[in-house]
Amino acid sequence: MRVPVLLRSWALLMHGARSPVACLLLMLGLLLPASAWAQAGAPEGAAATTTMQQAAPAPAHVVVLNRKVALLRAYFLGVPPAERAQRAEQTIRDLLDKGGPGTVSVQQAPQGSLLMIDGAFALILVPEDADKVSGESFEALTQRSAQALSHAIAETREARDKGRLMRALLYSALATLVFAIAVWGAWRLRQLLMARAARMLEKRTAKLQADEASLLHPSRLRTAVRWLLGFAAWLVMAALAYEWLVFVLTRFAYTRAWGEQLGDFLFSVLQRIGGGVLRALPDLIIALAIFLLARGVIALLKPMFERAEHGRGGGPGWLDQDLAVPTRRIVTAAVWLFAIAMAYPYLPGAQSEAFKGISVLVGLMLTLGGSGLVGQGASGLLLMYSRTIRVGEYVRINDQEGTVTELGTFTTKIRTGLGEEISLPNSLIMSSVTKNYSRTIRGKGYILDTVMTIGYDTPWRQVEAMMTEAARRTEGVLDTPPPRVFKTALQDFYVEYRLVCQAIPAQPRPRAEVMQVLHSNLLDVFNEHGVQIMSPHYLGDPPADKVVPRSNWYAAPAKKSEDAAPAT
Incomplete structure (x- = not known):
C-alpha cells in the first residue's frame, strides 16, 4: 500500500528539488520510518540524535515578500530550522519565477505535510514544528501556513503588476495631499482657537481679583492656553501622520505587511486600553458609590455644625461655637479617610506591585518628614x-x-x-x-492694666482717685465694672499701684491704641495735681517737683487737639 504513495511523493520531490543530492536525501526521508532515522540519522548514532533533540534549535520564519508564511521549530534530516527556512524561501522564489497560476495544495507524507505550488514541492512541515506551548495542532499549523503562502503568492503577483502599482502610487499621492491639507487645517485651527480662547479667558478672569489685584496674570494665562492647544494640535497631527503611513504602506504589496503590523499595533493598544477600562468600570462604579456615600454623610452632618458654629444650638451638648469648626474638619477628614480605605481595593491598579510600592514610599515619606507637622x-x-x-x-x-x-x-x-x-x-x-486678658470679663472686650510707682509722701487715696479718673477719661473704658486700683507691693522707697479696668469700644479699636490713650490721661491727671511719678525706682526727693505745668503741655511743636481733656 505504501509503494504508490512513495512513488508519487518521490515524483513531487524530484519536480521541486534543485540537486541530485537533495533528491536522494528526500527519498530516504520518505522511505525510512521515523524510528530508523532516530537510530541512524547522525554519524554518532543514537547518542548524536539524543544530543540534537536535547539542544532546542532557534525557530526561523519562512518569509515571502515581507509576509511570514510559516515558523519552523524542528530539525529535519539534520537540517536546522534556519537553514530549512532559507532553502524554502529560495525554492518558493524559483517556483514563482517560472510563472503559473500559483495554486497552493497540501500533500500528506509519512514525515509531515508537503506544501505544493502548482504541483511542485515548496515546503515541508513536520509535526515538531507545531507550537506545543500554545497547544496548536499540526493540522491547524498546516492549514494556516497554506493560507499564508497563498496570500504571499497573490501579493507577489500584485507587486509585479505595473497597472496595480500605478494605482497604488496614485492613491498614495492623493492620500499625501489629503494629509497635507489636514495638517494645515489643524495648525490653522490651533491658531484661531488660541486667539479666541485667550480673549475669552482674559475676559472671564478679569473679574477674579483680590485686593484690586488680578489672580491670574494675562501673560501666564496666554502661555497656558498656547501650551494646551499646541499639545492638542501635535497630538492630532501625530494621529493623522500615523494613519497616512498605514494607508500608504498597505497600498503596496511589498510593504503591506508592515502597514498591517502598524495598524494592528494601534488597534491592539486601543483594544487593551478599552478592555481595561471596561473591566475596571464595575470597580470604578463601586468606588464612586463609596465616595458619593461619604459626601452624603458629610452633607447630612453639615447643618448641625453650621447651627453650632453660628450659636443657634441644635447640636450635641458638648459641641459649642468654639469647637464647631475643628470638629467639622476632623469629622470630614475621618469620613473621607474611611471612604478612601474602603474604595482602595476597587481602584484600578491598586493590586499591582507598582501601586503598592508607591503607597509604601509615600507612607515612608510622611512618617519621616511629617513628625513636626503631626x-x-x-x-x-x-x-x-x-x-x-x-x-x-x-x-x-x-x-x-x-x-x-x-x-x-x-x-x-x-x-x-x-x-x-x-x-x-x-x-x-x-x-x-x-x-x-479677655477670659475673665463678661461679654466681649478685654482687660487693661498698667503699673505705676509713687512715693510714700503721696496719699494712697489720692493716687487711687487720680488713676480712676484717668481711666474714666479714656474712651472705650467701661464704667461697669468700675476701674479698680490695687496696691501690689510696698517697696523700700515707693508704693506699686496697678490699675485694672475693662475696655470694649463702641467701634472696636486695638488694645494698644486704648492703652496709649490711658497712659496719656494718667500723665495729664498726675501733672494736674502736681504729683510726681517716680517710676520705676524712687531713690530720693529731687530739688524741684518733676511735674509739667499745664501751660507747657502743648509746647512746640505739639499742637492742642480739639478733643483734649478739659482741665478739672
Whole structure:
C-alpha cells in the first residue's frame, strides 16, 4: 500500500528539488520510518540524535515578500530550522519565477505535510514544528501556513503588476495631499482657537481679583492656553501622520505587511486600553458609590455644625461655637479617610506591585518628614478643645501681645494693633505661659492694666482717685465694672499701684491704641495735681517737683487737639 504513495511523493520531490543530492536525501526521508532515522540519522548514532533533540534549535520564519508564511521549530534530516527556512524561501522564489497560476495544495507524507505550488514541492512541515506551548495542532499549523503562502503568492503577483502599482502610487499621492491639507487645517485651527480662547479667558478672569489685584496674570494665562492647544494640535497631527503611513504602506504589496503590523499595533493598544477600562468600570462604579456615600454623610452632618458654629444650638451638648469648626474638619477628614480605605481595593491598579510600592514610599515619606507637622496639628487640636485661647480674645504669649484673629490647625495668628500680624506655631503656644486678658470679663472686650510707682509722701487715696479718673477719661473704658486700683507691693522707697479696668469700644479699636490713650490721661491727671511719678525706682526727693505745668503741655511743636481733656 505504501509503494504508490512513495512513488508519487518521490515524483513531487524530484519536480521541486534543485540537486541530485537533495533528491536522494528526500527519498530516504520518505522511505525510512521515523524510528530508523532516530537510530541512524547522525554519524554518532543514537547518542548524536539524543544530543540534537536535547539542544532546542532557534525557530526561523519562512518569509515571502515581507509576509511570514510559516515558523519552523524542528530539525529535519539534520537540517536546522534556519537553514530549512532559507532553502524554502529560495525554492518558493524559483517556483514563482517560472510563472503559473500559483495554486497552493497540501500533500500528506509519512514525515509531515508537503506544501505544493502548482504541483511542485515548496515546503515541508513536520509535526515538531507545531507550537506545543500554545497547544496548536499540526493540522491547524498546516492549514494556516497554506493560507499564508497563498496570500504571499497573490501579493507577489500584485507587486509585479505595473497597472496595480500605478494605482497604488496614485492613491498614495492623493492620500499625501489629503494629509497635507489636514495638517494645515489643524495648525490653522490651533491658531484661531488660541486667539479666541485667550480673549475669552482674559475676559472671564478679569473679574477674579483680590485686593484690586488680578489672580491670574494675562501673560501666564496666554502661555497656558498656547501650551494646551499646541499639545492638542501635535497630538492630532501625530494621529493623522500615523494613519497616512498605514494607508500608504498597505497600498503596496511589498510593504503591506508592515502597514498591517502598524495598524494592528494601534488597534491592539486601543483594544487593551478599552478592555481595561471596561473591566475596571464595575470597580470604578463601586468606588464612586463609596465616595458619593461619604459626601452624603458629610452633607447630612453639615447643618448641625453650621447651627453650632453660628450659636443657634441644635447640636450635641458638648459641641459649642468654639469647637464647631475643628470638629467639622476632623469629622470630614475621618469620613473621607474611611471612604478612601474602603474604595482602595476597587481602584484600578491598586493590586499591582507598582501601586503598592508607591503607597509604601509615600507612607515612608510622611512618617519621616511629617513628625513636626503631626506635632503641630496635635497642638492645634489641644488648643481648640482645651479652650486655652479663642478667636477675638486679647492674649500675651511670651513677648507677643495682641488679639487672636485665627486659631488654625498648625499656627495661631494674633494682631498686635501696631500694624503687625504675628503667626505663632501651636507647639510654641502649648509650651509657653499664656496670659489671657479677655477670659475673665463678661461679654466681649478685654482687660487693661498698667503699673505705676509713687512715693510714700503721696496719699494712697489720692493716687487711687487720680488713676480712676484717668481711666474714666479714656474712651472705650467701661464704667461697669468700675476701674479698680490695687496696691501690689510696698517697696523700700515707693508704693506699686496697678490699675485694672475693662475696655470694649463702641467701634472696636486695638488694645494698644486704648492703652496709649490711658497712659496719656494718667500723665495729664498726675501733672494736674502736681504729683510726681517716680517710676520705676524712687531713690530720693529731687530739688524741684518733676511735674509739667499745664501751660507747657502743648509746647512746640505739639499742637492742642480739639478733643483734649478739659482741665478739672
